[in-house]
Amino acid sequence: MRFFNKQKQNMKVKRGGYTLVELLIALFISTLLAIAVSQATTSLYSTYKNVYALREIESGAISILDRLTREIKNSTSIDLSNSVLDSDSGRVSLNVASSTGSYNTKIYLSNSRLYISRDGIELGPLSPSDVKVTLVNYSLINSNNNTATGLRVELVLESPDNSPTDWSKTFYATAIMRGTY
Amino acid sequence: MIYLYQKNKGSLLIEVLVATSIIVTAVIASVGVFGTMAHLSYKNTAKIQAAFLADEGIEATKTLRNASWNTNIKNLTIGTKYYLYWNNHSWNINASTTMVDNQFVRYFTLYNVYRDASFNIVASTTSGSSIDQDMRGLIMNVQWSDEAGTSTKSIDTYLYNLFSN
Numbered sequence: 001m002r003f004f005n006k007q008k009q010n011m012k013v014k015r016g017g018y019t020l021v022e023l024l025i026a027l028f029i030s031t032l033l034a035i036a037v038s039q040a041t042t043s044l045y046s047t048y049k050n051v052y053a054l055r056e057i058e059s060g061a062i063s064i065l066d067r068l069t070r071e072i073k074n075s076t077s078i079d080l081s082n083s084v085l086d087s088d089s090g091r092v093s094l095n096v097a098s099s100t101g102s103y104n105t106k107i108y109l110s111n112s113r114l115y116i117s118r119d120g121i122e123l124g125p126l127s128p129s130d131v132k133v134t135l136v137n138y139s140l141i142n143s144n145n146n147t148a149t150g151l152r153v154e155l156v157l158e159s160p161d162n163s164p165t166d167w168s169k170t171f172y173a174t175a176i177m178r179g180t181y
Numbered sequence: 182m183i184y185l186y187q188k189n190k191g192s193l194l195i196e197v198l199v200a201t202s203i204i205v206t207a208v209i210a211s212v213g214v215f216g217t218m219a220h221l222s223y224k225n226t227a228k229i230q231a232a233f234l235a236d237e238g239i240e241a242t243k244t245l246r247n248a249s250w251n252t253n254i255k256n257l258t259i260g261t262k263y264y265l266y267w268n269n270h271s272w273n274i275n276a277s278t279t280m281v282d283n284q285f286v287r288y289f290t291l292y293n294v295y296r297d298a299s300f301n302i303v304a305s306t307t308s309g310s311s312i313d314q315d316m317r318g319l320i321m322n323v324q325w326s327d328e329a330g331t332s333t334k335s336i337d338t339y340l341y342n343l344f345s346n
Binding site: 018022023026029030033036037040043044047048050051054055057058061062065069139140141142143149150152167169170171172173174175176181 | 194
């Protein structure tokens with residue numbers, strides 16, 4: 001800024017500091033930069049939260065539907081008295097009879113999470129803790145071939161509460177009870 | 182000399198500001214790169230949904246196969262697009278475009294499977310091969326659109342007349 005002063009004799013005075021105008025301009029520019037940085041940081045954070053939320057939904061869908069279809073394909077019959085079909089908060093109870101023994105698997109909704117139990121003993125949740133299962137609907141497939149039926153599953157997963165965008169994604173799966181073959 | 186001496190004392194305010202601006206511009210540009218990455222990752226969910234739909238399509242055609250091979254599968258025209266829809270607790274086949282959740286189009290096509298005298302699957306061009314009437318090749322496709330265009334996920338498998346029905 002000192003080049004504004006063309007007279008050499010003024011230099012000594014100038015060296016002492018900046019003028020008020022210079023400081024104000026500098027402050028103004030610094031404020032603009034600070035605002036830009038803070039906005040970038042905010043958008044970075046919300047983008048990160050969104051990416052995280054979607055990733056949790058995706059991994060939740062994969063872990064739930066992979067396990068669910070595997071359990072259905074494994075099963076021999078459906079225990080209708082302990083299942084809730086065609087409901088938005090459905091549950092399913094599957095019987096498995098194999099050469100190594102018989103057991104029962106239940107998959108049920110509790111506090112917006114899906115849990116699995118075997119012979120009444122809880123094995124744990126199927127989905128990440130911060131993904132909400134807002135809908136799980138099981139439908140039995142009508143079949144004129146009674147030996148081969150299965151289930152169709154509709155699953156809606158919602159993002160965690162702190163996600164900037166309220167994501168809600170629907171996934172579908174169908175699996176035939178291979179044990180009925 | 183005095184000028185040089187002064188110059189060595191430190192940076193000018195304007196220099197610091199220029200440097201800060203350059204750094205801030207670089208940081209904001211890198212945030213932009215992160216935004217692009219996020220945009221790509223938003224598209225990822227559709228791929229997973231499509232993969233499950235394709236997988237479901239295979240099982241759905243198997244339920245139709247289980248119900249009756251002769252009624253549901255054998256009569257379908259080779260190479261024609263067929264759409265699946267869920268209605269009244271069963272899977273159904275539709276010849277006109279059917280959407281899933283207004284986002285995905287799922288269709289399948291069948292192709293003939295040729296076998297040689299030893300019942301091995303061979304190319305249709307192999308001499309002495311014949312069509313296996315109890316088997317069809319099945320290609321399950323799921324299509325969806327976003328701003329970048331249309332994406333397709335396909336699974337290629339076989340359907341067999343397992344219950345001879």
